[in-house]
Amino acid sequence: MGAAGSKLEKALGDHFPEGERYFGLENFGNTCYCNSVLQALYFCVPFREKLLEYYEKNKNPADPEENLLTCLADLFTQISSQKKKTGVIAPKRFVQRVRKENELFRGYMHQDAHEFLNFLLNELVDILEKECSAAKDGSENSSEKVANGPRNGLANGVQKEPLVTWVHKNFQGILTNETKCLRCETVTARDETFLDLSLDIEQNSSITSCLKNFSSTETLNAEDKFFCDKCCSLQEAQKRMKIKKPPHILVIHLKRFKYIENLGRYKKLSYRVVFPLELKLTNTMEDADSEYSLFAVVVHVGTGPNHGHYVSLVKSHNHWLFFDDENVDMIDEAAVQTFFGSAQEYSSNSEHGYILFYERLSNETS
Amino acid sequence: MNNSSTNASTTSTTSTTINGGISTPNTGLKNYFKTPEGRYNLHSEKSHPSTLLHFSHGKSVSQVTLANLKEKSASTTPTSSSGYSATSSVRSAAAKLLGTSNGGRALSFVGVNGANKVVAATTKTASIGNSSNGGSLPMANFDGKGLYIIFNVGDTLYIGDLNTQEKDPIKSINFANSNPVCHTFNPEANAKDGHDLLIGLNSGEVYTVSLRQQLQDIGKKLIGAQVYNKDGSINNSRCTSLAWVPQGNGAFVVAHADGNFYVYEKGKDATIDSSFSLIKDPTHFSVAHAKSNKSNPVARWHICQGSINRIAFSPDGTHLAVVGRDGFLRVYDYQKEQLLCGGKSYYGAILCCAWSMDGKYILTGGEDDLVQVWSMEDRKVIAWGEGHNSWVSGVAFDPYWSPPSSDSTGENVMYRFGSVGQDTQLLLWDFSMDELVVPLRRCPPGGSPTYSAGSQSSQWDSAVPSGTLQPAPCMRDVPKLSPLVAHRVYSEPLSDLIFTQHTILTACREGHVKVWMRPGSSESISTDSETLSSSTEKTPIPNCK
Ligand SMILES: [Zn+2]
Numbered sequence: 001m002g003a004a005g006s007k008l009e010k011a012l013g014d015h016f017p018e019g020e021r022y023f024g025l026e027n028f029g030n031t032c033y034c035n036s037v038l039q040a041l042y043f044c045v046p047f048r049e050k051l052l053e054y055y056e057k058n059k060n061p062a063d064p065e066e067n068l069l070t071c072l073a074d075l076f077t078q079i080s081s082q083k084k085k086t087g088v089i090a091p092k093r094f095v096q097r098v099r100k101e102n103e104l105f106r107g108y109m110h111q112d113a114h115e116f117l118n119f120l121l122n123e124l125v126d127i128l129e130k131e132c133s134a135a136k137d138g139s140e141n142s143s144e145k146v147a148n149g150p151r152n153g154l155a156n157g158v159q160k161e162p163l164v165t166w167v168h169k170n171f172q173g174i175l176t177n178e179t180k181c182l183r184c185e186t187v188t189a190r191d192e193t194f195l196d197l198s199l200d201i202e203q204n205s206s207i208t209s210c211l212k213n214f215s216s217t218e219t220l221n222a223e224d225k226f227f228c229d230k231c232c233s234l235q236e237a238q239k240r241m242k243i244k245k246p247p248h249i250l251v252i253h254l255k256r257f258k259y260i261e262n263l264g265r266y267k268k269l270s271y272r273v274v275f276p277l278e279l280k281l282t283n284t285m286e287d288a289d290s291e292y293s294l295f296a297v298v299v300h301v302g303t304g305p306n307h308g309h310y311v312s313l314v315k316s317h318n319h320w321l322f323f324d325d326e327n328v329d330m331i332d333e334a335a336v337q338t339f340f341g342s343a344q345e346y347s348s349n350s351e352h353g354y355i356l357f358y359e360r361l362s363n364e365t366s
Numbered sequence: 367m368n369n370s371s372t373n374a375s376t377t378s379t380t381s382t383t384i385n386g387g388i389s390t391p392n393t394g395l396k397n398y399f400k401t402p403e404g405r406y407n408l409h410s411e412k413s414h415p416s417t418l419l420h421f422s423h424g425k426s427v428s429q430v431t432l433a434n435l436k437e438k439s440a441s442t443t444p445t446s447s448s449g450y451s452a453t454s455s456v457r458s459a460a461a462k463l464l465g466t467s468n469g470g471r472a473l474s475f476v477g478v479n480g481a482n483k484v485v486a487a488t489t490k491t492a493s494i495g496n497s498s499n500g501g502s503l504p505m506a507n508f509d510g511k512g513l514y515i516i517f518n519v520g521d522t523l524y525i526g527d528l529n530t531q532e533k534d535p536i537k538s539i540n541f542a543n544s545n546p547v548c549h550t551f552n553p554e555a556n557a558k559d560g561h562d563l564l565i566g567l568n569s570g571e572v573y574t575v576s577l578r579q580q581l582q583d584i585g586k587k588l589i590g591a592q593v594y595n596k597d598g599s600i601n602n603s604r605c606t607s608l609a610w611v612p613q614g615n616g617a618f619v620v621a622h623a624d625g626n627f628y629v630y631e632k633g634k635d636a637t638i639d640s641s642f643s644l645i646k647d648p649t650h651f652s653v654a655h656a657k658s659n660k661s662n663p664v665a666r667w668h669i670c671q672g673s674i675n676r677i678a679f680s681p682d683g684t685h686l687a688v689v690g691r692d693g694f695l696r697v698y699d700y701q702k703e704q705l706l707c708g709g710k711s712y713y714g715a716i717l718c719c720a721w722s723m724d725g726k727y728i729l730t731g732g733e734d735d736l737v738q739v740w741s742m743e744d745r746k747v748i749a750w751g752e753g754h755n756s757w758v759s760g761v762a763f764d765p766y767w768s769p770p771s772s773d774s775t776g777e778n779v780m781y782r783f784g785s786v787g788q789d790t791q792l793l794l795w796d797f798s799m800d801e802l803v804v805p806l807r808r809c810p811p812g813g814s815p816t817y818s819a820g821s822q823s824s825q826w827d828s829a830v831p832s833g834t835l836q837p838a839p840c841m842r843d844v845p846k847l848s849p850l851v852a853h854r855v856y857s858e859p860l861s862d863l864i865f866t867q868h869t870i871l872t873a874c875r876e877g878h879v880k881v882w883m884r885p886g887s888s889e890s891i892s893t894d895s896e897t898l899s900s901s902t903e904k905t906p907i908p909n910c911k
Contacts, residue, residue, distance in 0.1 A: 202755070204755075204756055204788060204789050204790050204858075204859055205755045205756050205789060206733075206735055206755065206756040206757060206788070206789075208734065208735045208756075209735060209754075209755035209756060209789070272788075272859065274733070274756055274757055274788055276713065276714035276715070276733035276734070276757075277714065277715075277733075278693070278713045278714050278733075279713060279714070280712060280713045280734070280841075282841050289712075289840060289841055291713060333672075334623075334673075343857070343858045343859055343875070344857060344858065
């Protein structure tokens with residue numbers, strides 16, 4: 001382990017970024033789903049900075065209540081304050097906390113990294129919201145809480161300023177679900193917030209194409225008609241999803257685990273889905289096309305949904321790193337392409353990009 | 367037409383049965399596609415021997431080079447240089463004899479220095495289907511005798527004979543230490559040593575050889591090669607693209623994965639390496655010349671950070687287009703060593719580029735799934751082709767296509783081009799400046815006029831000064847093109863595309879090449895008459911040259 005660390009240091013040499021730490025994470029029995037996501041989040045720099053800030057603010061609380069947020073902030077601080085530049089850290093307290101909070105992750109079974117990410121971000125939001133409303137209690141009446149309550153939807157129309165935590169500021173985007181009644185042509189728009197986009201995938205396609213399909217027009221008819229408020233009846237309609245507000249950090253989850261009805265179980269889709277290092281969201285309602293840069297990929301290794309391994313690729317200071325639990329290695333940017341998937345169903349390649357993390361580039365023009 | 371459809375399907379079936387080892391599963395791939403001018407039929411497939419497993423598979427992508435060796439195969443002079451030519455006619459005769467036995471293996475004859483030898487039956491013929499129509503075999507009269515393709519798979523470079531329908535290559539050249547990754551051929555390279563084929567390796571090394579010499583020897587070695595940048599002594603990053611300088615007296619250009627390309631001249635000593643000054647600012651374009659005028663390479667152009675993915679000279683050799691990882695197309699005045707114009711892709715790397723025959727347009731394709739049409743006159747992107755569902759890996763204008771004569775009024779010039787992508791599709795596009803519908807622009811930067819349709823484009827390019835790079839355009843500002851034809855060619859991502867006079871060649875990343883016969887071509891060949899099929903009366907001519 002120590003040797004691997006020094007190997008990485010040697011590889012980077014003088015290019016080792018000032019103040020940066022590259023630490024592997026110990027595996028506590030199938031916790032690679034957790035480790036891979038933690039590494040991606042650690043190298044999501046705006047998110048990391050907020051956590052370190054949070055740790056600083058809450059270092060010596062009167063009431064040292066432990067929760068997922070404090071455990072994560074502790075862990076990130078522990079990594080960033082290491083004297084050595086590389087090495088291995090055991091995220092023991094964090095993993096214990098995860099297992100305490102959610103029975104899903106209690107066992108030693110293979111877990112889904114996306115489910116974990118989703119759980120983690122929503123937990124963090126809950127904790128931050130609770131802290132925020134606790135702080136506000138007394139000083140204000142909590143009409144805001146109502147607007148903020150359900151995370152999904154109802155934001156349309158009269159919009160009270162919702163409580164926006166820094167988790168939201170980083171990850172939250174808004175989708176608009178537009179439905180057009182084909183009889184009266186009235187368009188009904190409903191907003192939904194999201195922390196990540198789950199995309200259906202196709203063999204030999206690109207993320208661009210998957211995003212296009214995601215926001216393509218779908219016709220609601222037959223069994224699936226739409227109740228038009230204006231016509232006061234079920235009507236055929238066209239529905240499409242548009243990204244109203246692109247998030248700062250765009251997390252794309254590729255739906256590689258698909259329930260196959262006639263098998264009665266999940267199957268892994270090893271499809272080759274290419275993802276560019278730069279991406280633009282086209283179907284936004286904003287004027288300029290928002291541009292993103294890829295900085296992390298959580299990779300699922302294996303052929304089935306119930307077993308396998310997770311690793312992550314991370315871009316830090318223009319170097320790509322490969323995190324596999326305890327091990328950290330440098331890889332070539334071109335090697336990212338080896339995680340696209342398999343062009344043929346039966347292939348020896350089993351390392352497939354599963355969750356992609358893109359960071360929005362600041363707009364040079366405006 | 368009926369006849370040709372039967373041919374095509376037979377071809378496909380037999381090729382799967384004969385080469386059972388190659389996985390051509392029934393994935394609903396059609397062996398024809400329709401265009402307004404008629405039907406393109408699958409003529410043959412070229413591939414590497416299926417028994418070979420390539421460990422490096424997937425790491426290097428197959429590219430295809432077309433080589434039209436000039437000497438006619440009919441004239442069999444017993445000189446060493448035409449020995450191979452005798453081959454071609456003998457082989458055809460052999461195939462004719464043996465082709466009738468369905469599924470049988472054909473012996474293949476390869477002439478070495480005029481003498482014909484029987485070579486172990488490692489090659490098989492897939493041209494059986496055609497014998498049923500009683501006519502002569504297509505290969506006997508295939509236009510352009512001496513038409514070969516060169517393609518790389520893993521550590522091997524293969525040479526396939528386009529004159530026959532044989533699937534297996536006629537020669538394979540093994541590279542022991544590094545993979546061949548790019549290659550190009552120019553019959554008029556005009557080098558003193560007769561070298562016409564350039565091969566670039568993963569290691570950065572470059573070889574020049576004579577294709578004819580390779581064909582005269584059936585061994586697995588490269589014959590009579592000249593090596594440059596040996597052991598990567600000048601540049602040890604991967605070769606990414608090569609080009610002979612048109613009318614360059616054997617000069618050639620080699621692009622590398624580190625953003626540099628080098629100019630080599632044949633007269634110079636290949637054994638002396640040049641030294642170049644250090645690149646002061648890697649973010650800036652710079653050209654350095656060799657300190658000695660005897661050594662090779664003679665110049666280093668530093669283009670960009672990250673890989674150069676493709677370079678292409680304009681047909682007259684004055685301009686050089688360079689595309690790469692940073693998503694920019696850059697067009698240089700090659701003689702003046704100056705940037706003329708260029709621009710950024712919508713997003714992501716640009717993977718391929720190609721010139722129109724008249725040098726007016728450049729196609730690029732890349733990681734934004736778009737086919738981009740760049741106008742040299744306007745110095746900007748004038749259209750985006752939307753239709754691929756993944757990265758665009760190959761683009762080319764069709765120099766043999768001629769527009770339908772009925773509506774060609776005045777100066778409206780039509781172009782046909784094609785593109786292949788990692789979505790396994792071949793797309794064909796028709797493009798005419800007059801038919802471009804330029805969207806109304808909402809927020810004109812710098813007060814440029816509102817565009818309507820059509821060719822007043824020259825009015826709005828005045829804003830683009832020479833020698834500058836354009837930023838990525840907004841999606842809504844660029845006119846869109848839709849493909850004429852979308853055809854799924856293979857179950858693997860595609861990597862390359864070539865138009866020949868009678869065919870379209872498509873290649874997939876794993877090194878399978880498909881030969882698509884143009885409408886009318888197969889009939890005219892099989893009947894050996896001068897009248898073309900009724901569906902197409904026009905003789906294909908290169909556009910606007
Ligand atoms: Zn209605």
